[in-house]
Amino acid sequence: MENLRSIPTRLKNLIGPIAWFLLLGSSVVLADPPALVSATLANAPMGAADRCGYTRESINDDESKVERFDPSSADAPWTLLSVNGRPPGAAVLERYADRAEDRLDRQHPLEFDLASQVEPGTWALVSENEDEAVFSFRLRLDPDENLDVRLLDKISSTFTLDKQRLQTKRVLIESTGAASVAPMVRITQYRREYLFVWSDAVDAAALSERTTRRRGKAPFKSLNQDKRRVYKDYECVVYAQELPDEMPIEN
Numbered sequence: 001m002e003n004l005r006s007i008p009t010r011l012k013n014l015i016g017p018i019a020w021f022l023l024l025g026s027s028v029v030l031a032d033p034p035a036l037v038s039a040t041l042a043n044a045p046m047g048a049a050d051r052c053g054y055t056r057e058s059i060n061d062d063e064s065k066v067e068r069f070d071p072s073s074a075d076a077p078w079t080l081l082s083v084n085g086r087p088p089g090a091a092v093l094e095r096y097a098d099r100a101e102d103r104l105d106r107q108h109p110l111e112f113d114l115a116s117q118v119e120p121g122t123w124a125l126v127s128e129n130e131d132e133a134v135f136s137f138r139l140r141l142d143p144d145e146n147l148d149v150r151l152l153d154k155i156s157s158t159f160t161l162d163k164q165r166l167q168t169k170r171v172l173i174e175s176t177g178a179a180s181v182a183p184m185v186r187i188t189q190y191r192r193e194y195l196f197v198w199s200d201a202v203d204a205a206a207l208s209e210r211t212t213r214r215r216g217k218a219p220f221k222s223l224n225q226d227k228r229r230v231y232k233d234y235e236c237v238v239y240a241q242e243l244p245d246e247m248p249i250e251n
Contacts, residue, residue, distance in 0.1 A: 032121045036133055040161040040168055041115045045204045049108035052202065052236040055081075056109075059228040069108075072237070078103050109207035109231040112194065114159065114171060116140070126158060132169060135159045139173075154179040155190070167205035168196045187223065189215035201234040208232065 033041070045052075053070045066081040080088050080096045088096065122138035136158050154177050160170040174191040181187055191213045199206040209230050216223035 033115075033118070033123045034125065034135065036161060036163065036166070037123060037135060037159065039166045043166050043204055044113075044168065045110045045202045045206065048110040048202055048236060051238075052108075052110055052234055054109060054231050054235070055233040057228075057230040057232070059226075059230075061226055068233075076100065109210075110202065110234075112207050114168070128163075131163055133161055133163055135161075162205070165198070165205070167198065169205070170195055182218075185216070185218045185223075187214065187216040189213065199234045201236045206231070206234055 050071055053068065053072075056067045056069060058065045058067070063084060065083050068079045068081055070077050070079070076097075078100070080093060082088065083092060117139050119138040119140045122136075124136045126134040126136050128134070136156070139157060154175050155173065156176050157173045158171070159168070160172075161167065162169050171194040172192075174193075175187065175189055178186060178188045191211075193209075193211050194207060195209040196205040197208040198204070209228070211229075212225070212227040214223060214225045
């Protein structure tokens with residue numbers, strides 16, 4: 001989870017990792033990974049983050065912000081376009097510039113890498129029809145995290161793919177019940193959803209939206225949070241070496 005700076009460090013370290021625990025479910029475990037999953041993940045955009053710009057809209061509870069990322073602007077790749085639906089004033093832009101380094105750690109939406117996060121041998125088919133398939137899986141556990149294994153029974157995770165295009169459609173991670181993650185710290189609900197749509201600029205399904213909903217309590221503090229990120233208007237530079245040696249001649 002992000003933006004837990006207001007929570008004491010000890011609580012932050014305990015609460016944050018709960019998002020990455022999930023329930024395998026009762027389906028039969030399949031090959032690692034299933035052929036449909038392998039083909040779909042292989043179609044994810046590769047090497048696009050260094051050359052693809054995009055617009056990022058952030059909604060945190062009742063506040064909104066729209067920014068534009070341009071990878072060709074190495075000194076200042078981020079531009080603030082609006083805050084709460086209005087053009088930013090001079091003071092807001094100055095504060096935004098002062099926090100430029102904070103944005104360097106943001107993960108590019110085209111760098112979403114599910115394959116590296118899945119625990120081997122945990123894929124299971126949940127449902128399938130002519131157009132799509134849904135698989136459950138377990139995220140790879142971080143060996144450096146000291147967490148209660150009972151939390152594994154409180155999280156579910158699924159991956160939905162488009163069978164016709166072999167493209168990612170949805171990743172959903174959500175709690176199936178309340179969980180105590182520390183003394184007097186309780187998460188009653190957690191849900192994170194990733195949605196993907198086809199992008200002509202990327203020639204693949206690109207991350208279009210990420211929503212997070214958290215409900216919980218800590219001593220003297222509510223942990224409730226609603227966050228939404230919308231990614232759109234992808235624009236990608238095509239390098240010369242990617243073009244064919246001879247372009248076809250149209251009659």
